[in-house]
Amino acid sequence: MNVNSHFYDMRKLCELRGILLEVCDELELPEPVFVNVMSLKKFATGNGKASKVDMIKAAESKYNFHAKNDDEADAFWIFKYYCNKYRVF
Incomplete structure (x- = not known):
């Protein structure tokens, strides 16, 4: 070890x-269940190294979701990631 x-x-x-x-x-x-940050960013934007601004813009352009800040955008994308992964909604 x-x-x-x-x-x-x-x-x-x-x-x-x-x-x-x-x-x-x-x-x-x-x-x-845990998700890798780069996997979440790739799911949201197509780029595993996306910035916080990119995550916010992707939520707006793909789902017309207007996050108040980057934390809200992250929470939104985690929700969408798990809905997609487990075929919920």
């Missing part, structure tokens, strides 16, 4: 994932 400067960060992420899984199990919620 190679322990480098990222070991601490990796351990913290693993702990967080464990806590998330436990909470979901206790509350009888579905297991959380």
Whole structure:
């Protein structure tokens, strides 16, 4: 096992994932699913390195959704990504 400067960060992420899984199990919620940022950007704009402005513009041009800020645009695209992935709506 190679322990480098990222070991601490990796351990913290693993702990967080464990806590998330436990909470979901206790509350009888579905297991959380994660999406890679570049995959989301590619889905939204066709470019995995799209900027925040590109994400906002894509929501406007493709769906006439006018996000108030980049966080709202990201939430919109995460929703659309999972609807597409799991064939919802």
